[in-house]
Each structure stands twice: as C-alpha cells, then as structure tokens.
Amino acid sequence: MVVTTNEEVELLRENAIIVSKTLAEVAKHIAPGVKTITLDNIAEEFIRSEGAVPGFKGYRGFPGTLCISVNEEVVHGIPGERVLKNGDVVSIDCGCIKHGYYGDSAYTFPVGEVKPEVMDLLRRTKESLFRGLNMALTGKRVGDISSAVQDFVESFGYSVVRELVGHGLGKQLHEKPDIPNYGRQGAGPKLQEGLVICIEPMINLGVKNVVQASDGWTIRTSDRQPSAHYELTVVVRKEKPDVLSTFSYIEEVLGPERII
Numbered sequence: 001m002v003v004t005t006n007e008e009v010e011l012l013r014e015n016a017i018i019v020s021k022t023l024a025e026v027a028k029h030i031a032p033g034v035k036t037i038t039l040d041n042i043a044e045e046f047i048r049s050e051g052a053v054p055g056f057k058g059y060r061g062f063p064g065t066l067c068i069s070v071n072e073e074v075v076h077g078i079p080g081e082r083v084l085k086n087g088d089v090v091s092i093d094c095g096c097i098k099h100g101y102y103g104d105s106a107y108t109f110p111v112g113e114v115k116p117e118v119m120d121l122l123r124r125t126k127e128s129l130f131r132g133l134n135m136a137l138t139g140k141r142v143g144d145i146s147s148a149v150q151d152f153v154e155s156f157g158y159s160v161v162r163e164l165v166g167h168g169l170g171k172q173l174h175e176k177p178d179i180p181n182y183g184r185q186g187a188g189p190k191l192q193e194g195l196v197i198c199i200e201p202m203i204n205l206g207v208k209n210v211v212q213a214s215d216g217w218t219i220r221t222s223d224r225q226p227s228a229h230y231e232l233t234v235v236v237r238k239e240k241p242d243v244l245s246t247f248s249y250i251e252e253v254l255g256p257e258r259i260i
C-alpha cells in the first residue's frame with residue numbers, strides 16, 4: 001500500500017516489530033533436536049501475546065503460523081514433526097495481523113555447525129537484501145531493487161529464484177507491485193513516495209529452478225542444493241528508505257559469534 005499518514009506508518013511499524021521479535025523468540029529455540037512444530041507453537045503464542053494474530057495460518061489454507069523451510073526447501077515449508085539436525089539451515093518466514101494490517105519477515109538460521117560454503121550463501125543473501133533496501137527511494141524503479149539483488153548474488157555464482165517475489169504490503173499480505181529479485185536497472189514501475197514493500201531475496205546455491213512438493217505447499221530447489229531467504233519491510237522515501245522491520249532482535253539472541 002501507499003501510506004499517506006504517519007498513523008498508518010506507525011501501525012505497519014508495530015506489525016513489523018512484532019514479526020521481528022517473534023523471529024527472535026523462535027531463534028532462542030533453534031538447535032539440533034528441535035521439531036519444527038515446536039518453533040511454530042512458540043511463534044503463535046508470542047504473536048498472540050502481542051495482541052496480534054498469525055498472518056499465515058489459514059491464508060489460502062496454510063496450516064502453520066510460520067513457514068519453515070529446511071536446506072533445499074526454499075519457502076512455504078509446513079511445520080511438523082521434522083527434527084532439525086546439526087548442519088541444517090532453516091528458513092523461517094513469519095506473518096502477523098494487527099489493527100487490520102500485516103507484518104511479514106523472514107530469516108535463515110544455521111543449525112549447529114554449517115558448512116562454510118552454505119554460511120557464505122546465507123551471509124551474501126542477507127547482504128543482497130540490504131543492497132535492495134538501499135534502492136527503496138522515491139523515483140527509483142522496481143528494477144533498481146531487483147538488479148541490486150541479482151547482480152550481487154550472481155557475482156558469487158548463486159542463482160535467483162524466479163517464481164517467487166517480494167510484494168507490496170498493507171491490509172493485504174501480497175499487494176502490488178511485485179518486487180522480483182531479478183531484473184534490469186531502470187526498468188519496471190516507478191517507486192512512489194510512501195509505498196510499503198517487502199523485499200525478500202530467495203537465493204539458491206545451485207540452479208535457479210524450483211519444484212513444488214507433493215504437500216501442495218513446500219517449494220524446493222530442483223537440484224536439492226540449499227537455498228536462503230531473508231525478508232524485511234520498507235517504506236519508500238525520498239532521502240532514505242524507512243525500514244520498518246529489523247534483524248536486531250534476532251542478532252541480540254544469536255550473539256556476536258553466531259551473527260551471520
């Protein structure tokens with residue numbers, strides 16, 4: 001949506017902070033031996049304690065509060081009995097609704113000791129998100145965000161998922177415009193002052209192709225190599241993008257040694 005009042009911005013910021021804090025709460029419990037459904041329950045309880053409701057639960061029939069996607073799973077994994085193992089990477093996407101507005105944020109966490117090449121994928125995917133966020137300036141175009149993400153990650157030989165993209169956010173979870181993580185500088189719709197968007201690079205270590213699992217939800221890489229996903233919400237502004245959500249709560253939990 002395009003925010004026109006400070007009140008709207010602050011309501012969206014409140015949601016953005018709730019999902020940011022929920023991911024931090026979940027981060028406290030991520031470890032080898034933990035079931036993904038346990039993380040989901042922690043998230044739901046926390047969101048409700050903040051006076052919000054889970055944004056994904058029931059969305060087009062999705063059963064969880066979180067989308068939990070492990071290793072080769074890119075997004076939309078369903079929480080369940082799967083147990084996290086040492087060396088996994090787990091992408092957690094969280095949505096909430098409060099005052100009729102959405103929050104939506106994602107972070108990929110290492111579980112125990114993760115291979116250096118996969119840690120690099122995580123770190124660089126997160127960096128690509130910030131490169132995209134820096135382009136969220138009035139008068140720039142969607143392609144300026146897309147190309148900032150794509151050019152950075154492809155320089156390391158990674159590939160950008162095409163089928164799933166960032167989006168506008170507001171009273172709906174997915175609003176116009178789409179924010180692809182691939183594209184050309186100067187192309188696409190102009191970014192309007194006050195536009196609220198989620199930027200969410202989904203970056204694969206191997207090929208760009210993805211397939212949907214038989215559960216009807218989970219998207220995984222076709223070559224079964226790992227994928228990473230980070231997401232924040234930003235308001236397009238003239239001078240400086242106003243980033244509504246934050247990874248700072250997560251990073252406080254992870255501590256200096258485990259920050260990606």
Ligand code: MG
Nearest residue numbers: 093104105106
């Ligand atoms: Mg999300």
Ligand code: MG
Nearest residue numbers: 104198200231
């Ligand atoms: Mg999103």
